[in-house]
Amino acid sequence: MKTLIFNGSPRPKGDTACLVERLRQALPGEVKEIRAYQAQVKPCVDCRWCWTHDGCCIPDAMQQIYEDIREADWIVIASPVYFSGLTGVLMAMMSRLQAFYTARRFRQSEPVQKPKQGAILLVGGGEGSPKYAESAARMLLRGMQVQGDIPVLMSLDTDHRPARNDAEVCAAVDALAAQMKKAECTKSFSFFD
Ligand SMILES: Cc1cc2nc3c(=O)[nH]c(=O)nc-3n(C[C@H](O)[C@H](O)[C@H](O)COP(=O)(O)O)c2cc1C
Numbered sequence: 751m752k753t754l755i756f757n758g759s760p761r762p763k764g765d766t767a768c769l770v771e772r773l774r775q776a777l778p779g780e781v782k783e784i785r786a787y788q789a790q791v792k793p794c795v796d797c798r799w800c801w802t803h804d805g806c807c808i809p810d811a812m813q814q815i816y817e818d819i820r821e822a823d824w825i826v827i828a829s830p831v832y833f834s835g836l837t838g839v840l841m842a843m844m845s846r847l848q849a850f851y852t853a854r855r856f857r858q859s860e861p862v863q864k865p866k867q868g869a870i871l872l873v874g875g876g877e878g879s880p881k882y883a884e885s886a887a888r889m890l891l892r893g894m895q896v897q898g899d900i901p902v903l904m905s906l907d908t909d910h911r912p913a914r915n916d917a918e919v920c921a922a923v924d925a926l927a928a929q930m931k932k933a934e935c936t937k938s939f940s941f942f943d
Pocket residue numbers: 759760761763764765766767829830831832833834835873874875876877878879907908909
């Protein structure tokens with residue numbers, strides 16, 4: 751089981767990091783975390799090279815991330831809510847998924863063969879207004895071939911109660927990990943049927 755987690759927070763010990771760590775600890779298999787603020791990925795500049803070629807011509811860390819996306823069984827987007835959206839740095843990195851979009855749109859080519867499952871983890875200091883963050887995360891996950899239901903886990907009001915003290919979200923993270931493990935078990939068994 752390969753899990754890829756995109757972490758959109760700049761804070762190494764912040765609310766997102768705490769929930770991501772909790773999830774990581776509970777998951778079997780290979781777990782790779784991409785921290786948007788450290789990833790050295792340039793934003794898409796709409797050069798349109800990908801309109802006519804596979805992939806993206808910018809030679810940076812995103813090239814490996816495209817491979818990680820292809821191989822993943824699960825993809826999780828975890829981020830603080832910034833002005834009701836995902837963080838700008840995470841969105842800048844994710845803008846490189848345009849290469850997947852154009853492959854489908856202009857060349858009827860599927861850049862991600864393996865279907866996946868996904869989840870969204872959001873934290874917000876206030877009441878969040880996380881509607882836009884959630885819909886952006888959902889759209890990005892769909893672009894990476896995430897299918898089926900996408901659970902959304904949220905810890906709000908972190909200004910007053912850090913996510914690590916939010917018992918409800920901690921329980922939801924544990925339940926998500928259990929669900930992910932179970933889904934992978936079922937998949938392995940049906941493989942041998
Ligand atoms: C630039 C900026 C914008 C923010 N916008 C929102 C917002 O729209 N809604 C909200 O509930 N919290 C907002 N917050 C608060 C963060 O979401 C909150 O502090 C979060 O817990 C930080 O997560 P982290 O520790 O994982 O980085 C904002 C914080 C910053 C720095």
